[in-house]
Amino acid sequence: MEIAVCIKQALDVSQLKMDPKTLEPLIHVTPMKMSDIDRNALEEALRIREKHGGKVTAISVGGDKAKEVLREAIAMGADDAIHILNDIGEVDEHVISEALAEILKMKGPFQIILCGEMSIDKYTAQVGVRVAEKLGIPCITYARSISIEGEEVIAERDLEDRIEMVKAKMPTLITVTREINTPRLPQLIAILRAAKKPIETLNLSQLKVDLKSKLKTLSVKGIEVKRKGVLIKDLPVDKAVDELLNNLIREGVIKR
Amino acid sequence: MHVTIFSENPEALIEISTKLRETLPSNLKIYGITKVEVRSPGDYGIDKLHIIKDLRNIYEAEAIIEKVAKESYSKLIILESNKNNREIAARIAAKLNAGYIADCIDLKLDADGSIIASRMIYASKAIETIKSISDVTVMTMPRRITEPKAQWKVGCEIVYEDPPKVEAKTTIIDVKRKELSAIPLEAAEVIVSVGRGFKRKEDCKMAEELAKILGGVTACSRPIAADLKWFNEWIGLSGHKVSPKLYIAIGISGAIQHLAGIQGAKIVVAINKDAEAPMIKSADYGVVADLYEFIPKLIEKLKSTSTK
């Protein structure tokens, strides 16, 4: 079974700070990491390989530093990694998916392609679906479980009000949710070995695909939610309850 | 400008049409697609409404949206944001080589006629403003971005259609319904929310009792629903975004993905035994206490005062 996983190096949003004066997000000092849900996708790929045999290839489009997440993918157990070096600057999801589809065609065929349902920073949930469409293969989104039976994959889609069990003929692209598994931690020895492994790199600008973005970011502005931050602590429980209730009554959010 | 809008839900449809009438110039023509009757669609600014009663799956929805958008020369295609529609939107965008702006909360036209839209990014810590340089632009739009207003009174032509015949690439073999909150969480005035600080499912009864006394509903953080399955719906970035008068987070650490769901709350109370928990710092009132001691006392007090 040939399995591919698309991995994004995303902004670690939990560490993102704003400039207190301008509310400009301080993106350049914020660390990057493997987008959490893509890590679940990678874990699922490894589990499928463990069960059905085959090879796992991790692919990432990104700047030079995106190599770090590919090294991590190898340390977790991916067999191969391909880095599409973004050498043209800011691009949108259209360009990213064009590039991924092109590489998947070049390096394929893959029976299963896995992606996270969305990235943790931009949260647009479109790259996986777009890639499947470009490849002309079925797409199953929001999978919280995957099983393979013969030529078919069966997945449980986690929707707002229902769980849908769906099947599709491989090759299929599947986007997974956080609940599908708990990703393994790479072992130290594997991390050391991965550091030495060469990673195949192609330049985005060299790919024969449409490299013109359809969307352009004009600005990004932080929003501040101001809360009062009143602390009720070091009081006996009785007193703490009174203190809270008095405040809530004063705020008019509970009735006396 | 011609716009095609789609939602299975007529409420969402008239919210989107209202938003468009409020924000875009008057030479607008809105083509709606839905599954059920809409009461006076013209009043909400919809010029033509396609009703497809037995729309069965996402592939049929996709096909009808594409057809209507193409025949109406729509430059903008908007779907209500939900999981299935986000998939449909992304696929239509891929087919058209178009830009797709997910979860757009506001839009306008630039001086040169192109669409400018904004959306939340970085776990709702920031707003991104995007300009579309796409021939056709695809969007999804969440619920409640505006109040529906019946004030445009355009004449609406209504057509009933059969779903288009399309080949589905995936087949649904089973469906399990989830049990959802009786009051939609978005409409609740008081929400008592449960986190992993609760040790057992039975303990959540405390939260339910508290919610009942306060005239509210219960909800939870994502792991309580998604992993432990004690509840079905959670609050946050990937769950419900709520704006109650009072939000009480009990045993919730306050990860930014959780906080992203409660930005609209008027008063936020956190009850957590860890004074360093981000939830305490992001609350209006942060109570540092063990929930197993504090909540029973709180319930007791509320009961005794309400019976007085």
Ligand SMILES: Cc1cc2nc3c(=O)[nH]c(=O)nc-3n(C[C@H](O)[C@H](O)[C@H](O)COP(=O)(O)OP(=O)(O)OC[C@H]3O[C@@H](n4cnc5c(N)ncnc54)[C@H](O)[C@@H]3O)c2cc1C
């Ligand atoms: C892409 C992505 C999307 C996500 N979307 C969401 C989302 O929409 N909503 C969401 O909620 N999460 C979401 N998460 C998960 C989120 O990051 C956190 O993991 C989650 O919110 C933690 O849940 P919790 O606060 O219940 O649990 P924990 O983080 O484990 O916190 C438990 C808290 O309970 C306190 N506690 C323990 N015992 C007691 C006691 N006896 N009395 C009082 N306090 C006690 C602890 O001090 C701790 O602060 C998302 C994560 C990712 C990566």
